[in-house]
Amino acid sequence: MKARVFVTLKNGVLDPQGKAIGNALHGLGFGAVGEVRQGKVIDLELKESDEAKARASLKDMCEKLLANTVIEKYEIELKA
């Protein structure tokens, strides 16, 4: 099974990199751009065929390492 984990800053946590990207996009003339938030994508291969088990294990990985839950939130996407 393949998984994709999105790690992004929680709402309300200042994202200076997102802000800088936004400013650069404005500089390039993309005037319609509003707030920009950036984050990480982590792709994993899992030796697990049970979706519920995979999800539980990924949640554990996020809590323990992949995300710092003081400042970040995560989303898990599974692909068979």
Add this chain to the structure above:
Amino acid sequence: MKSAVIIFPASNCDRDAQTALKQLTGKDPHMVWHQDSALPDVDLVVLPGGFSYGDYLRCGAMASQSSVMKAVKAHAEKGGAVVGICNGFQVLTETHMLPGALMRNADLKFVCRPVKLTVEETQSAFTRKYAKGQEISIPVAHGEGNYFADDETLNRLEGENRVAFRYAQGDNPNGSARNIAGILNEKRNVLGLMPHPERVVDPLLGGEDGKALFQSLIETLS
């Protein structure tokens, strides 16, 4: 005082810490590799500055999973003193030995210069030789020193007098919440700070304002 300095791959202030400790305690500190699972018999553990594991994933995230950190955690749980400087502070937040997180500097710039700090708290093994409210100058060198915690945690830190150092008014180099530069854990035996006291223990290196931190520890732990 017996001390140990932990070396992670890409630590780069381990030898500064070693030199400072040797100069001030008269004894060589133990240099402990990150893969070791036991600590020598010491009073103080120093987590030095640097870019442990290349800052992969997040600063301090990989180091927090290293086998030596289990021993450091156990040392602190038994009441042993731990100081995390710069990357060491990041490692301490990632291991949840200290609350909050250190985020990218608000202006996205790596900042490397002396900053003015005020000593907020002298009731600790790390700060007793300073005067409360004393203004000192200690260099910082980091890109991720922007201290963040939710309001509840910040209020608690302040209410329990656990903010050890603050950046002086107008000299906050990274956007840290409430100008926080260094904090203590609940038991007050773990300190994390972004500035580098080990770089200012000798007038030859431009100052001695970091000396009192080590002298406080020596007085308490010897």
